[in-house]
Every structure is written in C-alpha cells, then in structure tokens.
Amino acid sequence: MAGIPNVITDVERIFSKFPGIGRKSARRIAFYLLDKKREDILEIAKAIVDLKDKIEHCTICNHITEQSPCDICANSKRDDSVICIVEDSLDVIALEKSVSYRGKYHVLGGLISPLDGVGPDDLAINSLLSRLDPVKEIIFAINPSVEGDTTSFYLTRLLKDKPIKITRLARGIPIGGDLEYTDEATLARAIEGRIEIPNE
Ligand SMILES: [Zn+2]
Missing domain, CATH: 3.40.1360.10 (Dna Topoisomerase Vi A Subunit; Chain: A, domain 2)
Structure with a gap:
C-alpha cells in the first residue's frame, strides 16, 4: 500500500490473523510496537517464543x-x-x-x-x-x-x-x-x- 513501509504491512498481516483482531486493530498494534523501545520488543518476542518452548502437553x-x-x-x-x-x-x-x-x-x-x-x-x-x-x-x-x-x-x-x-x-x-x-x-x-x- 502506498505510503506504508512493507515492514509495517508485514506485521499487520501477521497480527490480523490473530483471533478477534481485524485489519485496523492490527495496524494499531504495528504502530504501537513501532513506538516501543528495542528491549521492550525483545521482551515481547521472547515471551511469545517461550510459549512454544516452555509449554508442553500433559502426557x-x-x-x-x-x-x-x-x-x-x-x-x-x-x-x-x-x-x-x-x-x-x-x-x-x-x-x-x-x-x-x-x-x-x-x-x-x-x-x-x-x-x-x-x-x-x-x-x-x-x-x-x-x-x-x-x-x-x-x-x-x-x-x-x-x-x-x-x-x-x-x-x-x-x-x-x-x-x-x-x-x-x-x-x-x-x-x-x-x-x-x-x-x-x-x-x-x-x-x-x-x-x-x-x-x-
Ligand atoms: Zn494432566
């Protein structure tokens, strides 16, 4: 889309697939993240990776x-x-x-x-x-x-x-x-x- 860097539309596309998140909310999230400090972003990313790495299913x-x-x-x-x-x-x-x-x-x-x-x-x-x-x-x-x-x-x-x-x-x-x-x-x-x- 004109005027929007690809990096932002990529993030929007990812978040708009989340349950309950539409395209507009996804854009708001992308801009919210853009304003965050780098260490805050790393903390968010780590928390998401931990979801995958630390959670298992009870046998x-x-x-x-x-x-x-x-x-x-x-x-x-x-x-x-x-x-x-x-x-x-x-x-x-x-x-x-x-x-x-x-x-x-x-x-x-x-x-x-x-x-x-x-x-x-x-x-x-x-x-x-x-x-x-x-x-x-x-x-x-x-x-x-x-x-x-x-x-x-x-x-x-x-x-x-x-x-x-x-x-x-x-x-x-x-x-x-x-x-x-x-x-x-x-x-x-x-x-x-x-x-x-x-x-x-
Ligand atoms: Zn159990």
Whole structure:
C-alpha cells in the first residue's frame, strides 16, 4: 500500500490473523510496537517464543503445562474416578474457575470435523482409553455444535459396554456458546445438574 513501509504491512498481516483482531486493530498494534523501545520488543518476542518452548502437553490428560504431569493430574486430592472431557485447554481453565469440580480432565485437542479433515485419530482419544481403569463417570463438557455432538456421539459409542456412567453438562450454556465465555455460577450449575446419557 502506498505510503506504508512493507515492514509495517508485514506485521499487520501477521497480527490480523490473530483471533478477534481485524485489519485496523492490527495496524494499531504495528504502530504501537513501532513506538516501543528495542528491549521492550525483545521482551515481547521472547515471551511469545517461550510459549512454544516452555509449554508442553500433559502426557496423561493433554492439558497444557510447563511440567508433565500437570498440576491437576499430579494432585492426589482430585478424584480419579471422574473424568471431564473437553475440547481444549481453555475449557479446563474455564471449568477450574467454577471451583465446584474436583475430578480430573481429558483434553481432546479439537473436535471431530470431517469438513475440516479432523478425524478421531487427530484427537487424544487413545490416551483417554488408556486411563479408564479407575473411572466410574465421564462427563462430556463439550460445546454444543455439530462437531461437538458428532464427537460426543463417537465417544459414547466407543465407551459402550464399559461400566462407566456417561453424563453431559446441563444446558444453560448457550447453544454454540463457548465454555470459556460462560460465567462461573452457570458453569457450576451445569456441572451440578449434569444429565446422564443412556449408554447401551
Ligand atoms: Zn494432566
């Protein structure tokens, strides 16, 4: 674009791909960074690189952590017999805010979505199956959507014939709404009032 150095449009292009950031905000960020001191920019860059270098996935539940197993899996006070299945780590963080849940989690790392080329093999399903031994209840805390329902249905079929009670969060969470945008009281009620899914 005329009058704008390429270096700035490059930064704009990168930031405009961020969730919730449009072209205008991306330009504002680029100009904000332009005014920063070099050491501040290096600090920002390092923090972003650290995200990649220091965060790994828990070998048990697949939640993000700086050390595997994660705090939740390593906590012996948490109930091993209940696993709450979620799409991603943001959902774990949201459900942890509600305090009422004392079981463990399993992070799928996505949802089955044939249109996007995401199948069951792309999700952390084998690691879920390998930790079912002490489990008496599995809670689906998966956002209601076509992909969410497909994934819940697939997992319910997979868990068929296992002596495990399967439940889902009570509705109250808006359809298509994300757990991460649901307030703590609503989440706590959704966990308390969870509904059994017949598993036959
Ligand atoms: Zn874990």
